[in-house]
Amino acid sequence: MSALLVIDRLRVRFDSRDVLRALSLEVAAGELVALMAPSGAGKTTALRAVAALQPFDEGRIVVDGFALLPGPVPPEARLVSLRRRVGLVFQGHALFDHLSALDNVTLALRHVLGKSRADADAVAQRLLDSLEVGARASAWPRQLSGGEAQRVAIARALAPDPALLLMDEPTAALDPARRTALGATLRGLCEQGRGLLVATHDAEFARAHADRVLTLGT
Amino acid sequence: MVSLALGILTALAVQHPTARVLVWGGDAEGGAPFVEADPADPSQVRGFDVEVADRIARGLGRTTRFVQVQWSSIDQSVERGDFALGLSGVEDTPARRARHAATLPYFEFREVLAVRPEEAARIHGLIDLRGRRVATLGATIAYDLLVRARDSTGLIPVSYDDDVHPYGDLVTGRVDAVLLDHIIAQRALRRRGGFGFLILAQPVAVGHYVGVLARADSALRDSVDAVLREAMRDGSLEQIFRRWRVWDPTQGVLFDAVLRSSMTARPAGTAPVVQAIAYLPPLARAAAVTALVSVLSMMLAVLVGLALASGRLYGSGWLRALTTVYIEVIRGTPLLLQLFVIYYGLAGVIRLPAFLAAILGLGLNYAAYEAEIYRGALLAVPRAQLEAGRTLGLSEGQILRLVRGPQALRYALAPMTNDFVALLKDSALVSVITVVELTKQTAIYATNVGSWIVPGALCAVVYLAMSLPLARLARRLEQRWGGRAP
Numbered sequence: 101m102s103a104l105l106v107i108d109r110l111r112v113r114f115d116s117r118d119v120l121r122a123l124s125l126e127v128a129a130g131e132l133v134a135l136m137a138p139s140g141a142g143k144t145t146a147l148r149a150v151a152a153l154q155p156f157d158e159g160r161i162v163v164d165g166f167a168l169l170p171g172p173v174p175p176e177a178r179l180v181s182l183r184r185r186v187g188l189v190f191q192g193h194a195l196f197d198h199l200s201a202l203d204n205v206t207l208a209l210r211h212v213l214g215k216s217r218a219d220a221d222a223v224a225q226r227l228l229d230s231l232e233v234g235a236r237a238s239a240w241p242r243q244l245s246g247g248e249a250q251r252v253a254i255a256r257a258l259a260p261d262p263a264l265l266l267m268d269e270p271t272a273a274l275d276p277a278r279r280t281a282l283g284a285t286l287r288g289l290c291e292q293g294r295g296l297l298v299a300t301h302d303a304e305f306a307r308a309h310a311d312r313v314l315t316l317g318t
Numbered sequence: 319m320v321s322l323a324l325g326i327l328t329a330l331a332v333q334h335p336t337a338r339v340l341v342w343g344g345d346a347e348g349g350a351p352f353v354e355a356d357p358a359d360p361s362q363v364r365g366f367d368v369e370v371a372d373r374i375a376r377g378l379g380r381t382t383r384f385v386q387v388q389w390s391s392i393d394q395s396v397e398r399g400d401f402a403l404g405l406s407g408v409e410d411t412p413a414r415r416a417r418h419a420a421t422l423p424y425f426e427f428r429e430v431l432a433v434r435p436e437e438a439a440r441i442h443g444l445i446d447l448r449g450r451r452v453a454t455l456g457a458t459i460a461y462d463l464l465v466r467a468r469d470s471t472g473l474i475p476v477s478y479d480d481d482v483h484p485y486g487d488l489v490t491g492r493v494d495a496v497l498l499d500h501i502i503a504q505r506a507l508r509r510r511g512g513f514g515f516l517i518l519a520q521p522v523a524v525g526h527y528v529g530v531l532a533r534a535d536s537a538l539r540d541s542v543d544a545v546l547r548e549a550m551r552d553g554s555l556e557q558i559f560r561r562w563r564v565w566d567p568t569q570g571v572l573f574d575a576v577l578r579s580s581m582t583a584r585p586a587g588t589a590p591v592v593q594a595i596a597y598l599p600p601l602a603r604a605a606a607v608t609a610l611v612s613v614l615s616m617m618l619a620v621l622v623g624l625a626l627a628s629g630r631l632y633g634s635g636w637l638r639a640l641t642t643v644y645i646e647v648i649r650g651t652p653l654l655l656q657l658f659v660i661y662y663g664l665a666g667v668i669r670l671p672a673f674l675a676a677i678l679g680l681g682l683n684y685a686a687y688e689a690e691i692y693r694g695a696l697l698a699v700p701r702a703q704l705e706a707g708r709t710l711g712l713s714e715g716q717i718l719r720l721v722r723g724p725q726a727l728r729y730a731l732a733p734m735t736n737d738f739v740a741l742l743k744d745s746a747l748v749s750v751i752t753v754v755e756l757t758k759q760t761a762i763y764a765t766n767v768g769s770w771i772v773p774g775a776l777c778a779v780v781y782l783a784m785s786l787p788l789a790r791l792a793r794r795l796e797q798r799w800g801g802r803a804p
Contacts, residue, residue, distance in 0.1 A: 151709050153705050153708065153709070176708060176713055176714060177713070180711060183708075183709065183710065183711030184711065186709070187709065188706075188709045190702055190705075190706060192702060194700075194702035194703055194705070194706040195706075196703065196706070196707075196721055196725075197703075197725060198724045198725055198728070207707075207710065207712070207720060208710035208711060208712070211712060211716055211720060212710060212711040212712060256706075256710070257709070257710075259710070260710065260711060
């Protein structure tokens, strides 16, 4: 089984200080990999480099055949096929404040994939339903609880149907019951054949739900 | 500013009056032959009104001191004691006579029409000017004549703040005729070397110049009247007028009538009795002009402001530099100057109608302020929102249109509303390029009734009726969005 994501000796420097040095990892389809490290150890930076939001200095990143090389982040026009392959759930969710939960999800469906309003609404509603947040489709982001907002954010990231989903500190604001529910949700995504790379400092969550746990800085 | 300072100084002087000095006020900007700065010594004034004041002072056994005052403010200034006597081509009107102590008439002027030479054969009076633009000085008998002619003959009155630009605009075709005192018309024609326009021989109306004193000063007024009669009798007034080449036989007829009948008042036959109610329709019209100018200027400001802000944030190096220069130049120079440049300065290249020039001037000025609001608002949108858009595969343009723009709008709405309220009030400045809006109409009204109290209150009410709902809207928007960053 070929890897969905290959990170090969990744090095990122901020002001001549190494934030990441020689990070290598692989994520296969259907696999949940936890990237463990204390806060500030470069987990987020690694995810941002994979999502092409962050340039890196050395190494190589290959996502489902699409290679990113050291140097500045390429212009968006050259990242179109990468964007279809990778979804990112931000730590603070970064939901679009001016759009309803449903429209947060339909935005990419309509404007990137070119679906009609009706088709996009149907797909988005199904996604929200599958994440058990369908009843909140018409709510504004500020009306959602932390757990609801997270599931809307996952639905938004899944809308372009990416093979690889990146998640940054997903358990940061969740109580234990919610953490277990999230674990089940993520396992469900793996069963759909997606690869998941989850950056977390929550060792318990990582051990309970990940196929593999990689610890940074050791 | 200067006249304010002079006013304060003079008011102080009046509190400790030196009985030997007659403090009189006039407008040296009005120019020769009335009152002008002496080219040989610009600190001194000269003109026939200056000599009339000297003659009056001599008759009263006093010396004179001149106070500069804006022509349209002479009545208000004399009433609040800035000076004892106002003289500067002040017209005799029933309203002025009712509100202040006016002297007997000392000069008879004719309201004459000036037209372009090629039209002189067709135009013989106001009746021939249906649908045409006729310029004059605001708040004068001539302006009242034009406003009434608007209703009867359908001409379009155009009000100016000075008596030089109307003739320039007549020659360039911006207006089709000018109605003003024959002295002013003849002076304008001399300045142009006798070319550019013709003065029609048949006057539209006849009026008189008087001196104006505070209402409570009727005793001094009676003394001034006595001196004026004496000056008519002994020929000294005639000598003054001859020296300034404004003497003609009608002045002799006026002097005879004054001396024979010992008349004190013969106001211009055509001036109406001023009533507040008569000013309501023009005020409503002017309020509509203010609203229309403000709304259209704001729309222009928003569009240009958006373009400028985008250029500053997304543009290439030279575009960024260009937009920055535009914004700094516009914000660093007075709006008044910009209006003059657009209307008069560009007249040689493109002759913009006044209304369009007003909208352009206000709109392009406010665009600079809008641009900075939009730039700040766009920069205030959190980076994570933009990155979320990128990870979804949206292009930069789509992110601006679908994510950054709509979110920035929430930050921008409250300051934009505040700007619109400011623009509403700044729109009063466009009266300098002949657009009669609310403040200008109020000034005309106030000058004619001789008091600012009722017109000022009315005007304030109308402005507040327009701006208060907007201010409330701004506060509501601020409460809803301002304190809560996404």
